[in-house]
Amino acid sequence: xxxxxxxxxxxxxxxxxxxxxxxxxxxxxxxxxxxxxxxxxxxxxxxxxxxxxxxxxxxxxxxxxxxxxxxxxxxxxxxxxxxxxxxxxxxxxxxxxxxxxxxxxxxxxxxxxxxxxxxxxxxxxxxxxxxxxxxxxxxxxxxxxxxxxxxxxxxxxxxxxxxxxxxxxxxxxxxxxxxxxxxxxxxxxxxxxxxxxxxxxxxxxxxxxxxxxxxxxxxxxxxxxxxxxxxxxxxxxxxxxxxxxxxxxxxxxxxxxxxxxxxxxxxxxxxxxxxxxxxxxxxxxxxxxxxxxxxxxxxxxxxxxxxxxxxxxxxxxxxxxxxxxxxxxxxxxxxxxxxxxxxxxxxxxxxxxxxxxxxxxxxxxxxxxxxxxxxxxxxxxxxxxxxxxxxxxxxxxxxxxxxxxxxxxxxxxxxxxxxxxxxxxxxxxxxxxxxxxxxxxxxxxxxxxxxxxxxxxxxxxxxxxxxxxxxxxxxxxxxxxxxxxxxxxxxxxxxxxxxxxxxxxxxxxxxxxxxxxxxxxxxxxxxxxxxxxxxxxxxx
Amino acid sequence: xxxxxxxxxxxxxxxxxxxxxxxxxxxxxxxxxxxxxxxxxxxxxxxxxxxxxxxxxxxxxxxxxxxxxxxxxxxxxxxxxxxxxxxxxxxxxxxxxxxxxxxxxxxxxxxxxxxxxxxxxxxxxxxxxxxxxxxxxxxxxxxxxxxxxxxxxxxxxxxxxxxxxxxxxxxxxxxxxxxxxxxxxxxxxxxxxxxxxxxxxxxxxxxxxxxxxxxxxxxxxxxxxxxxxxxxxxxxxxxxxxxxxxxxxxxxxxxxxxxxxxxxxxxxxxxxxxxxxxxxxxxxxxxxxxxxxxxxxxxxxxxxxxxxxxxxxxxxxxxxxxxxxxxxxxxxxxxxxxxxxxxxxxxxxxxxxxxxxxxxxxxxxxxxxxxxxxxxxxxxxxxxxxxxxxxxxxxxxxxxxxxxxxxxxxxxxxxxxxxxxxxxxxxxxxxxxxxxxxx
Numbered sequence: 001x002x003x004x005x006x007x008x009x010x011x012x013x014x015x016x017x018x019x020x021x022x023x024x025x026x027x028x029x030x031x032x033x034x035x036x037x038x039x040x041x042x043x044x045x046x047x048x049x050x051x052x053x054x055x056x057x058x059x060x061x062x063x064x065x066x067x068x069x070x071x072x073x074x075x076x077x078x079x080x081x082x083x084x085x086x087x088x089x090x091x092x093x094x095x096x097x098x099x100x101x102x103x104x105x106x107x108x109x110x111x112x113x114x115x116x117x118x119x120x121x122x123x124x125x126x127x128x129x130x131x132x133x134x135x136x137x138x139x140x141x142x143x144x145x146x147x148x149x150x151x152x153x154x155x156x157x158x159x160x161x162x163x164x165x166x167x168x169x170x171x172x173x174x175x176x177x178x179x180x181x182x183x184x185x186x187x188x189x190x191x192x193x194x195x196x197x198x199x200x201x202x203x204x205x206x207x208x209x210x211x212x213x214x215x216x217x218x219x220x221x222x223x224x225x226x227x228x229x230x231x232x233x234x235x236x237x238x239x240x241x242x243x244x245x246x247x248x249x250x251x252x253x254x255x256x257x258x259x260x261x262x263x264x265x266x267x268x269x270x271x272x273x274x275x276x277x278x279x280x281x282x283x284x285x286x287x288x289x290x291x292x293x294x295x296x297x298x299x300x301x302x303x304x305x306x307x308x309x310x311x312x313x314x315x316x317x318x319x320x321x322x323x324x325x326x327x328x329x330x331x332x333x334x335x336x337x338x339x340x341x342x343x344x345x346x347x348x349x350x351x352x353x354x355x356x357x358x359x360x361x362x363x364x365x366x367x368x369x370x371x372x373x374x375x376x377x378x379x380x381x382x383x384x385x386x387x388x389x390x391x392x393x394x395x396x397x398x399x400x401x402x403x404x405x406x407x408x409x410x411x412x413x414x415x416x417x418x419x420x421x422x423x424x425x426x427x428x429x430x431x432x433x434x435x436x437x438x439x440x441x442x443x444x445x446x447x448x449x450x451x452x453x454x455x456x457x458x459x460x461x462x463x464x465x466x467x468x469x470x471x472x473x474x475x476x477x478x479x480x481x482x483x484x485x486x487x488x489x490x491x492x493x494x495x496x497x498x499x500x501x502x503x504x505x506x507x508x509x510x511x512x513x514x515x516x517x518x519x520x521x522x523x524x525x526x527x528x529x530x531x532x533x534x535x536x537x538x539x540x
Numbered sequence: 541x542x543x544x545x546x547x548x549x550x551x552x553x554x555x556x557x558x559x560x561x562x563x564x565x566x567x568x569x570x571x572x573x574x575x576x577x578x579x580x581x582x583x584x585x586x587x588x589x590x591x592x593x594x595x596x597x598x599x600x601x602x603x604x605x606x607x608x609x610x611x612x613x614x615x616x617x618x619x620x621x622x623x624x625x626x627x628x629x630x631x632x633x634x635x636x637x638x639x640x641x642x643x644x645x646x647x648x649x650x651x652x653x654x655x656x657x658x659x660x661x662x663x664x665x666x667x668x669x670x671x672x673x674x675x676x677x678x679x680x681x682x683x684x685x686x687x688x689x690x691x692x693x694x695x696x697x698x699x700x701x702x703x704x705x706x707x708x709x710x711x712x713x714x715x716x717x718x719x720x721x722x723x724x725x726x727x728x729x730x731x732x733x734x735x736x737x738x739x740x741x742x743x744x745x746x747x748x749x750x751x752x753x754x755x756x757x758x759x760x761x762x763x764x765x766x767x768x769x770x771x772x773x774x775x776x777x778x779x780x781x782x783x784x785x786x787x788x789x790x791x792x793x794x795x796x797x798x799x800x801x802x803x804x805x806x807x808x809x810x811x812x813x814x815x816x817x818x819x820x821x822x823x824x825x826x827x828x829x830x831x832x833x834x835x836x837x838x839x840x841x842x843x844x845x846x847x848x849x850x851x852x853x854x855x856x857x858x859x860x861x862x863x864x865x866x867x868x869x870x871x872x873x874x875x876x877x878x879x880x881x882x883x884x885x886x887x888x889x890x891x892x893x894x895x896x897x898x899x900x901x902x903x904x905x906x907x908x909x910x911x912x913x914x915x916x917x918x919x920x921x922x923x924x925x926x927x928x929x930x931x932x933x934x935x936x937x938x939x940x941x942x943x944x945x946x947x948x949x950x951x952x953x954x955x956x957x958x959x960x961x962x963x964x965x966x967x968x969x970x971x972x973x974x975x976x977x978x979x
Contacts, residue, residue, distance in 0.1 A: 095938060096670040099650050107672040107873055114678065116698045116774075122681050142681065193627035193880065197601055201879035217882035220680040270672025289974055360749060361812050383750040384807075384956055472750060474949035476959050477967050480974050481945040494945060502667050502938045 019056055023049060048072070089509035092276045095502025097258045101272040105232045105239070108260070108268060110202075112214050113226040113243045120223035125215060126177045127192050128184035135195070136165065136184055137206055138177055139213060139221050145174040149181055152204040155214075155227045163207040192218055230268075239268070254279055280510035289495060293475070293482040301459060301487040304393065308458040309451055311398045316405025317443070321435070324413045335410070342403035350467040353396045357382035384473050386484040393485050397464055401454070412446045413439070441533070448530035455526070456519050465490045488515055602876060603630040604884055607645070607658035609638035611902040615894065623888050629880065642668065649673045649874045656875040657884060662693040662704070662866035666938040669696045675873045676701055677882060682890045690907035693866040693933035695776065702868035703885050704907035705898050709928035710759065710862035712850050713817065713825040713835075722850030726763075726795070726860070729853050733804055733823060741806050741822040743799070748807035748955035752948025756810075756826060757796070759852055759860035760951075762931065764791040768943055769935050779939030779976065784947065785962075785969035793954060793961035795855060800955055807955050820845040826852075826862075829904045829924045849920055851927045861931035866907060939976050946971035 026049040033042040055061045055068050099107065114120060123139035128149065140147040149166040153159075166181055179186055187195065196218060205227045206213045212227045226243045233240060239248040239260045248268060251261040258274030259267045284290055319338055323331050341349065356363045359381040365372075372379050382392045416439060424434045465471060471483030471490045482491060492515075496508030604623075608616050613635045620631035634655070636644060642664045648654040650673070660668075668674040676699040683691060683700070690704035714722055718740060723729040733742035747753030761768060766789030770781030783789065799805045808816065816822040818835065835847050852860040869889060875881040888894070895908035899915060905925045906912050915921050934940070950964040950971075959967070 095667055098646060098671050098673075103650055104672060110675070110873075111699075112676070112678075114699070124681075189626050190628050193629055193883075194601065196877060196879050196883075200877075202882070214678075215879065216678045216680040217884075217886040218879050219883060219887050222678060222680060269670040354750075355811075358749065358809075358812070360807065361815065381956075470751070472752070472949075472952075473956075474752065474953055476953050477963065479970060481949050481971050483949075502670075502941050 015056055019053060022052065048075075085509045085512055088505055089280055089513050090275060090277060091273050091506050092258045092271075092279075093273050093506045093509075094504040096269045097271040097273055099270055099272050101274075104270050104272040107270050108230040108239060109228060109232060111229045112224050113229040114222070114224050120213075120225070121210060123213065123221045124177075125219055125221045127187045127195065127218075128181060129187055129191075130184055135187070135199075137204075137215075137221070138181070138186075139206065139208070140170065140174070140177055143172065145170040145172050147177065148208060149184065150206040150208065152206050154200075155203045155205045160207050164209070276506070280506045281514075283507060284510050284514060289480045290492075292479050293486075293491065296475075297482065297486050297488055297491045300390070300485070304390075304485075304487060305455050305458040305461075307394055308397045308401060308461070309454050311394060312401035312454070313405045313409075313447075313451060315398060315402040316407075317409045319402070319406050320409035320413055321439075323410065338406050339403050341399050342407075346400055347463060347467060349400065350396065350464060353392075353399070354383065354468055357392055359384050381473075383469055386473055386475075389469055389473055389485050393464065393468060396468055397458070397461070400464070401458075404454075408447055408450055409443065412443050415446070416442050441536075444530075445534055448533055449527070452523055452526045452530070456523055459487070459519055459522075460489045460515065461487070462489045462493065466493070488518075601627075601629045603632040604657065604877075604880060605655045606631065606633045607636045607641055607655040608633055609641070609659065610635050612659055612898060615897045615901045616889070618897070619888050619894055623884065626888075627883075631884075645870075645872065646671050646673050649872055652874060654872050654874055656872055656877070656881040658870050658872065659705075659867060660702070660870050662690075662702070662868060663934050663936045663940060664870075665694055665696045665701050665936045666940070668870065669699075669701055670938055673873055674701050675871045675875065675878060677703060677871050677885065679703060679886065679890075682886050685890060685909055686907050687909060687912070689864070689933060690866045690868070692773075692776070693864075693936060694868050696936065702870045703890060704866050704868040705889075705895060706867040706902070706904045707864060707907050707925070707928050708829055708867070708904040709864045709924060709931055710756065710826055710828045710852070711924050711927035712852055713827065713831070713847055714850060715817070715820060715823055715845050716848045717820070717846050718823045722848070723853055726853045726855050729824065730799070730802075730804055736823060739821065741816055742804040743824040743826070744808050744813035744816050744822040745805055745826045746808065746810035746813045747948065747951055748805075749809040749812055751809040752945075752950075752952035753810065754944045754947035754951065755863055757947070757951045758863045758931075758934075759826065760792040760796045761789050762792065762861040763795055763855040763858055764788040765858055766792050768947075769937070769939070771932065771935075777935040777937050777939075779935075779937045782969055782972050782976070784972060785965045790962050790965045792855075793951075793965050796951075797954055797961040800957065805955070817847075818845065828862075829920075832903065832920060849923045851923055852930065859930035862927060863934040864928045864931045865934055867904075868907070942972050942975035946975065 026045060030042060030045055033039075033045065052068065052072075055064045122142065124142055126138040126140070127135055128138055129135045135152075136149050137152050138147055138149045146169045147167065148164045150164040151160055153163070168178075168181070170177060177186060201215050201218060204215055206221070208223060211223045211225070213221045213223045214227050215221050229241060229243050230248075231240045231242060232238075237250060240246075241248060241262060244262075246263045248260040248262040248266075251257055251259050251267065254276070256267055257276050259269065259271035261267050319334075322328065323334055357365075359365060359379060362382070364382060365379045368379070380388050383389050420438055420442075421434055424430075424438050429437060465485060465487055469483065469485045471486035471494070473485075474481065474483050481494065486494075488511075492508065492511040496504050496511060606616055613633045617631070617633045620633070624630050636658075638659075638661075641658055641660055645654050645658055645660075645668070654673075665674070679686070679691075679700060682703070686704055687707070690707055691700065694700060694702040694704055712722065718736065719732055723732050729743065736742060746756040758768075761784075764787075766786055767783050770778040770783060772778070796805065800807075806812075806816075813822070813825060813827070814831070814834075817825040832849075852862065854860065869885050871878070871881045871885065890908075892908070892910040892914070895906060895911045896914055899906045899911050899921075903915075903918075903921055905921060905928055906915065912925070935943075946968045950959070950968040953959045954961060954964045
């Protein structure tokens with residue numbers, strides 16, 4: 001019997017049309033990628049497209065056809081970001097090192113040197129042309145009206161001797177430059193701007209007797225000390241400073257990799273993204289900034305994640321069991337109500353909670369005010385007191401998280417056959433006993449993996465901490481800024497993104513990898529535990 | 541099997557056709573995009589001017605892309621008509637949230653997707669220049685048209701990196717229904733507060749309760765002459781000299797500690813402070829000119845009180861100098877046409893009309909001398925300008941990134957009475973030094 005996928009029916013032609021479309025798009029993308037010289041992406045594209053064509057054209061790969069879309073999604077959304085993060089964690093990608101080496105060289109080579117104490121003479125600039133399409137620049141001294149017409153050159157080219165071809169004056173009260181000089185005609189502003197798309201005016205220089213003059217915008221010029229301070233020698237891989245006469249080879253120490261470092265020790269910026277190996281990982285383990293508060297943050301992180309899961313699961317399960325009872329009325333209404341926290345975007349409700357828990361002006365303390373008065377105690381600092389802040393974080397996470405557990409438990413409860421409980425009742429197990437001995441273990445078989453997932457999620461619950469307390473209140477006297485409710489991810493976020501001299505993406509990625517490894521360990525351990533559960537109860 | 545080969549041939553034919561179609565349609569869409577941009581961005585009339593009889597390739601010039609926030613964008617867009625008429629280059633202004641411009645420029649610029657010109661705060665200059673994201677901008681003869689302080693703020697390692705347009709600094713708002721005349725010294729302020737009825741707070745400052753705020757505490761750092769970093773007018777701020785636990789700074793923090801202990805300064809975060817003042821429940825409020833709008837708009841604050849603003853009080857004859865912020869235009873290092881971008885800034889934006897229009901769009905104090913003269917009569921603007929004149933510009937070095945967290949956190953602990961002034965400043969100093977060394 002013929003495989004239906006390989007018949008010449010409509011399905012085949014639809015498949016072919018789809019492939020043709022995909023290949024056409026791929027071919028077009030490939031051209032764009034070649035133009036941009038993104039060879040890595042080009043290779044990925046070619047391999048991916050060839051694979052897809054192979055899978056959908058050859059008859060033997062029929063089974064692969066079903067899983068291929070999933071494979072592609074997994075590659076694009078999971079594998080590639082992980083590989084990218086690993087790569088970033090092995091580089092010095094941070095503030096000051098975000099460019100490619102070519103871009104950094106280009107940036108340094110475009111530097112003009114102006115002596116800050118003796119800024120050079122300023123001129124007004126006009127551009128003249130002749131019939132042959134050549135052009136000359138007219139520099140007029142604003143004060144005296146003296147002008148010089150000269151031939152410009154590219155900054156990187158050699159000096160033109162006697163570049164000035166004509167001189168004169170329009171007098172101190174001048175308003176307009178001469179219309180024509182020796183057959184050269186003044187360009188209108190419009191023509192000048194049009195010309196500026198063909199000629200890189202920012203790189204032009206005129207050699208005046210006073211020195212090199214560079215162009216500012218399209219209407220002024222200034223005599224400078226050097227029109228190009230740095231010159232890169234590709235053979236030697238050294239950047240030369242023509243003004244201060246020094247050589248600047250690329251640095252080779254941990255601190256200077258990815259920057260040119262001059263003989264006198266000055267590190268030039270911008271630098272470029274350089275491969276630094278395991279240095280970021282070494283920083284994580286040796287840096288006092290990280291090691292100091294690590295234990296405190298790690299312990300709270302574990303406590304926070306475990307309690308979050310335990311509390312949300314308990315409440316969710318309790319509500320689910322309550323609503324599951326056959327004599328319960330208005331089940332639909334309650335279910336809708338319980339889902340509400342799940343339906344509101346968390347970032348919104350977290351901010352609302354933050355306002356409600358405001359120690360001075362929040363609704364919570366306003367409501368509790370009579371009780372405080374009665375007991376004669378100070379109002380509770382829900383977000384400002386170290387202990388209460390933790391309670392608040394857990395409470396808000398409970399509010400945010402229980403609907404999820406409620407939904408899961410409801411679903412799992414409905415999947416447990418009633419006969420089991422009926423049989424148990426016959427044997428005399430009812431109520432609490434039946435729940436703990438029969439229902440709960442069966443639920444755990446289905447839900448334990450999800451609880452581990454929830455643990456992993458809460459372990460990295462950056463949104464909640466960042467928006468609710470921002471890690472605060474701060475720990476008094478700590479050697480680095482750390483808060484009482486900081487978890488690893490919020491703590492490392494602060495270190496990697498706002499400490500020191502700006503962002504440090506390399507270090508941040510190294511942290512991410514380590515947190516990922518920690519989570520992997522914890523999850524692997526937990527899954528082994530749940531497998532045992534399954535072995536015991538899975539057969540039921 | 542033969543049939544399969546014919547099918548493959550058909551597939552390849554289909555590629556070729558589709559690619560051809562794709563190429564064409566891609567070109568089509570880009571041209572139509574350019575067309576719509578032109579009509580939407582250039583106030584339409586310009587095409588009717590027949591001045592451009594000289595035949596040039598002007599129509600083919602790519603537009604100049606500017607990033608600005610929603611307040612500044614319309615003003616810059618109005619320059620577009622004149623710019624295009626004079627030059628044949630159209631102007632495209634994209635609205636980008638002010639707070640995200642810096643990061644967007646840093647990530648998109650090197651990839652070739654950034655703007656040619658963008659606006660920003662002066663304290664970005666260190667990070668932008670270190671990253672190679674901005675180009676130096678020699679203002680030439682235009683430089684004399686701006687205030688010295690604002691130009692200095694946009695300098696980095698001896699080069700000018702932007703053209704300023706606005707300055708801003710914190711001043712002291714007060715409620716004239718409660719306080720008759722603005723106090724000149726901090727002693728007068730506390731004396732005035734002693735006469736307040738109960739239930740009215742004295743001085744509200746953001747940065748207490750649950751959110752640290754180093755920016756709103758700078759006036760306490762400087763009240764006895766302290767500074768965050770070493771400073772010289774030649775080389776600017778020195779990130780290797782952190783001065784947070786200096787005698788002067790601790791004295792300033794002690795002043796705050798006493799004000800807190802005596803109940804003059806309640807523990808308020810930004811929102812708390814604002815609520816208290818706009819509800820008429822606080823006499824004084826330290827914050828910046830950006831709140832003028834909300835105080836003037838009864839729709840936002842129906843109960844908005846009478847308000848007035850004064851320069852910061854003095855302490856022992858010393859001004860409580862706030863951070864001075866400067867906003868300016870930057871030219872991207874990845875501008876498609878650097879000369880054109882500079883020409884736009886120097887010849888079309890640095891004019892009294894545009895600078896005054898920028899001021900009117902968001903009155904924060906101008907950096908342009910002609911505009912400053914023009915708005916002299918406005919008492920609110922004059923007060924904020926006077927307040928800015930007492931302070932130095934906020935440090936523009938990347939090390940400033942290490943200040944916000946530790947200084948904000950430790951002032952927060954001080955405001956909540958958990959540490960004393962000396963230990964708060966010592967801890968902040970250590971944390972900042974550790975962060976700079978480790979980062």
